[in-house]
Amino acid sequence: MTRPVDHPAVPAPKIGVLLINLGTPNAPEPGAVRLYLREFLSDPRVVEIPQLVWKPILHGIILRTRPAKSAHAYRQVWMEEGSPLAVHTARIAAALADSFGPEAIVDHAMRYGQPAIAERIDALFAMGCTRLLIAPLYPQYCGATTATALDEAFRHLRHMRWLPAVRTLDPYHDDPAYIGALAQSVRASIAALPFAPDAIVASFHGMPQRTLELGDPYHCHCRKTARLLSEALGRELIVAFQSRFGRAKWLAPATDEVLAGLPAKGVGKVAILAPGFAADCVETLEELDIRGRKTFLDAGGSDFAYLPCLNDSRPGVEMLRTLVGRALEGWRPDQ
Numbered sequence: 001m002t003r004p005v006d007h008p009a010v011p012a013p014k015i016g017v018l019l020i021n022l023g024t025p026n027a028p029e030p031g032a033v034r035l036y037l038r039e040f041l042s043d044p045r046v047v048e049i050p051q052l053v054w055k056p057i058l059h060g061i062i063l064r065t066r067p068a069k070s071a072h073a074y075r076q077v078w079m080e081e082g083s084p085l086a087v088h089t090a091r092i093a094a095a096l097a098d099s100f101g102p103e104a105i106v107d108h109a110m111r112y113g114q115p116a117i118a119e120r121i122d123a124l125f126a127m128g129c130t131r132l133l134i135a136p137l138y139p140q141y142c143g144a145t146t147a148t149a150l151d152e153a154f155r156h157l158r159h160m161r162w163l164p165a166v167r168t169l170d171p172y173h174d175d176p177a178y179i180g181a182l183a184q185s186v187r188a189s190i191a192a193l194p195f196a197p198d199a200i201v202a203s204f205h206g207m208p209q210r211t212l213e214l215g216d217p218y219h220c221h222c223r224k225t226a227r228l229l230s231e232a233l234g235r236e237l238i239v240a241f242q243s244r245f246g247r248a249k250w251l252a253p254a255t256d257e258v259l260a261g262l263p264a265k266g267v268g269k270v271a272i273l274a275p276g277f278a279a280d281c282v283e284t285l286e287e288l289d290i291r292g293r294k295t296f297l298d299a300g301g302s303d304f305a306y307l308p309c310l311n312d313s314r315p316g317v318e319m320l321r322t323l324v325g326r327a328l329e330g331w332r333p334d335q
């Protein structure tokens with residue numbers, strides 16, 4: 001009879017915190033943008049029309065025309081270190097690095113492109129993490145963002161023999177820590193402006209109206225964020241939805257139409273923020289700060305300010321420290 005062998009000393013469990021954002025091209029060039037769009041727009045969580053109908057449109061039209069147009073947009077906002085979304089997401093992860101004790105490793109991944117979710121889960125596991133918090137950096141839940149990030153993580157976990165214990169970060173659209181961070185950030189940005197805005201616009205990324213009708217909570221989450229932020233600021237916010245894509249009806253009102261209509265309503269000075277984006281990216285910096293500004297000024301507005309996302313600002317990082325810290329409760333021996 002063989003005697004059971006004692007298991008070698010098991011080290012204290014380590015925690016991996018994996019922040020996930022959307023992903024972005026490697027370069028502001030049509031080829032790199034095409035690769036990125038092909039992966040992103042082939043995801044059935046993002047484009048919810050039958051693949052048999054969608055694939056010929058994607059490959060026959062979109063991927064032939066959009067990469068050059070989008071590359072132009074990316075070029076205008078590209079930073080020395082890379083795409084703004086990648087740069088800000090990496091900075092957020094770096095700022096959180098030592099926040100949860102020596103047993104926790106903070107890392108980041110992208111749903112599309114690099115660093116890939118599978119690769120970072122493997123790296124965390126190789127570093128000894130037997131507990132994993134998957135944290136999609138989307139305050140408002142949407143199938144097209146939150147769910148697909150989680151899908152991808154679980155798809156990879158399926159192949160692992162020895163699974164870590166897994167938790168996921170809740171959407172945080174109505175969390176007082178998030179609303180407080182937004183309010184603090186907006187107040188500070190507005191105090192630094194050379195003008196007092198007549199109106200503040202909260203612009204969220206849009207999605208098809210049909211997705212709302214199918215039961216996705218994203219629209220309700222956006223509305224609730226805006227209501228709570230408006231209460232915290234003690235002033236009205238105009239809610240709008242940007243980044244319309246394709247021919248279907250998207251959530252209304254559209255940000256560009258709202259901006260074009262404000263001067264005729266007596267709003268000459270406007271400030272705009274994008275509370276649904278954890279990090280500034282092409283959608284905020286090019287679509288709002290460059291194109292939105294032009295739309296508003298061309299329509300007769302006199303002053304326009306784009307208020308930056310939370311990024312790795314002090315209130316933004318403090319907010320994530322609170323949310324992630326709470327999600328790790330009971331896992332950290334130092335608590």
Ligand SMILES: C=CC1=C(C)c2cc3[nH]c(cc4nc(cc5[nH]c(cc1n2)c(C)c5CCC(=O)O)C(CCC(=O)O)=C4C)c(C)c3C=C
Nearest residue numbers: 022023024025046070085142144205207245276281282283
């Ligand atoms: C923040 C939430 C987001 C939702 C909801 C969302 C839905 C969604 N997006 C598209 C199509 C595109 N989005 C693009 C860029 C983009 N989208 C988000 C976030 C959400 N998208 C971010 C953070 C970014 C920026 C990426 C970057 O590299 O900086 C693009 C690519 C840019 C372009 O070509 O215009 C497309 C296309 C759909 C169809 C969709 C559906 C619900």
Ligand SMILES: [Fe+2]
Nearest residue numbers: 205206243283
């Ligand atoms: Fe998008």
Ligand SMILES: [Fe+2]
Nearest residue numbers: 243282283287
């Ligand atoms: Fe856009």
